[in-house]
Amino acid sequence: MNRPDIVVVGGGAAGMMAAVCAARQGAAVTLIERNRKVGRKLYITGKGRCNVTNHCSPEEVRANIPRNARFLYSALEHTPPAWVEEFFESLGVKLKVERGNRVFPASDKSADIIDALFFELKRLRVTIVNGRTSSICLRDGGVCGVEMGEGTGLTGFPCKAAVLATGGLSYPATGSTGDGHRLAAELGHTVVDSRPSLVPLESPDPFCARMQGLALKNVVLTVKNGKKKTVFQEQGELLFTHFGLSGPLVLSASAHMGDFEKESYTCAIDLKPALDEAALDARLVRELSAGANRDMDNVMGTLAPRLLVPVLLERVGIPGNKKAHDLTKQERRRLLELFKCFPVAVSGPRPIEEAIITSGGVKVSEVDPKTMQSKRVPGLFFAGELLDVDAYTGGFNLQIAWATGRAAGEGAAAYLGENDGSKQF
Ligand SMILES: Cc1cc2nc3c(=O)[nH]c(=O)nc-3n(C[C@H](O)[C@H](O)[C@H](O)COP(=O)(O)OP(=O)(O)OC[C@H]3O[C@@H](n4cnc5c(N)ncnc54)[C@H](O)[C@@H]3O)c2cc1C
Incomplete structure (x- = not known):
């Protein structure tokens, strides 16, 4: 396996988008996903139909985000719903708009969204690794690698930047068990208490x-x-x-x-x-x-x-x-x-495990809103539900995942350009 520039942790909506966008900038990307298949939660979204976004303006998206909508201003202006629709259509997924501007694949199959992302990852030669990330390694205060596994079974991935996109705590059977909260806290980030929402x-x-x-x-x-x-x-x-x-x-x-x-x-x-x-x-x-x-x-x-x-x-x-x-x-x-x-x-x-969304997560004031880069750890980026942002129903939560995923992927790729990458694992 070639040494990656960027390791994305979590193959959900946000992580896959981050990996695609970083690779489109020319970065060598590895995506680590603990499930055998990527996009397990995406599969069950919208009752298996995936309400992929909402056909509306960035302003209207923000109006549907009760928590920290201002933090998402740049990300949503850069990646509005129109961009998301164009992104999937360009990958061959026909979309349709239903009541309340909810956008779905015309096929009514969430698998079409996952396949589109998966084949784009493959086309861009993103390496997909199956395993559970256990820690992010630092050198001189900045990211220099990602570790997977435990004890003597540890595997290390040297890299120059890492994107954490491990989701929240809801529906843990899909793989989202809050690992990212622990990893972020270990790296000095404040994690705002998690609460169930859309529950x-x-x-x-x-x-x-x-x-x-x-x-x-x-x-x-x-x-x-x-x-x-x-x-x-x-x-x-x-x-x-x-x-x-x-x-x-x-x-x-x-x-x-x-x-x-x-x-x-x-x-x-x-x-x-x-x-x-x-x-x-x-x-x-x-x-x-x-x-x-x-x-x-x-x-x-x-x-x-x-x-x-x-x-x-x-x-x-x-x-x-x-x-x-x-x-x-x-x-x-x-x-x-x-x-x-x-x-x-x-x-x-009901308990957070039964919630559609986890409210709370990585404190947004510690994250750069344009690039999703940590203000504490150079080379560390965040995306998706792991962040302390959440929205109402209507495709807005996935819209947040796409927008922050793209910002983090492109942000991480730009960070490589700004740094000579001399950090070694
Ligand atoms: C039943 C249900 C229906 C929903 N329907 C919709 C909908 O129609 N429209 C909408 O907008 N939103 C919907 N949502 C919300 C939406 O699914 C989430 O907001 C979105 O999936 C968040 O994306 P994410 O990539 O941040 O996290 P996730 O999709 O949770 O992905 C995180 C990934 O990280 C992986 N991971 C976690 N820890 C590790 C680790 N240590 N190492 C490696 N990998 C790890 C997980 O296995 C997972 O694949 C729904 C949610 C649920 C539960």
Whole structure:
């Protein structure tokens, strides 16, 4: 194997982009990935379809990044979504734009994105090595090599620059177990505490488990903080689970629920957002009179999914065997109010392993925003979810990975040019 100029650690979205962009600048690049195949997390993105970016301006991307968006200003101006789309199209991946400007491969196959990157790495003669990086070696304070393995099984890769792109702590089965956090900390970097984001929520309300598996489409979820301020309100799909709430709407909402240790949140679901109170009342009256002689649990079947009916009735204190014609005006009012505002208590997020995104990571004030180079260790670069940046759903997290990956790859290649590379392992 030829001695690499640059070693990229982590063959995810950010690492592969960094390796491609460094190699396109003429650098000799080695990519170390602990899994046998690169892009394992990419494979499961967008439910296997990979929402590769969002068809919007860099400004709009930044508006979807609640944490450290300013740090990404240069990277996103240099690598906006339009560049990413052009990049993949030029590698032969046809793309399409869906609702909310979400960009997917036209084939609906995330494997097409991985293949495009993999074959580009091959074309550029990037060496892909399978193994787990254990340390970054320094000489005179700067990077001079990367080590893989443990004890007597150590393999060393002398290099002039290293890009750390090991991801966060979410979905550890994909290889992202936080190694980069440890490596960065060992090199003197501050690692901001990791928290789960885009994550399902736990609820102490026992009715969630009773409705396990029930998916509600086109409902509106409103989240308020302890001061009763609305922090999130959107329409979409929600899922009841044995532990509480999940589904796209809940994952999106979780990114707005900063810190459960300092703040309390309440969720409320509008089960009938298309109907205002008057229209819903008219509908209730219609259904109740049409089924006047039937039991309430029977009549309610026309208004709500089967699993929801007993919970609705129980929460408003109406026995399921009560005849519809016996319903009082107050009971109908309570039912209507519950349809429009179905409260669910939430106690916190599910563990970080179940989160789509890890919030926290390498402190961005210690990283140069143009090149992603460490301000502490010359020759060390960072990219992707390992950094303390994260975004809402919609392709924005991968957009961050592409933009920081490219900045780091090109930054590392430029660093080689600026240094004579006399450092030896
Ligand atoms: C289920 C799911 C669906 C998602 N869907 C989308 C979506 O549709 N759109 C979107 O924008 N975002 C999505 N995301 C988020 C997105 O996948 C991540 O933000 C993105 O993959 C981060 O890229 P990364 O390269 O920084 O990290 P990763 O993709 O996590 O890659 C890091 C790589 O480093 C390797 N590695 C770790 N430690 C070492 C080591 N010591 N030595 C060698 N290799 C190592 C890992 O094996 C891994 O391959 C989704 C996430 C999940 C979990």
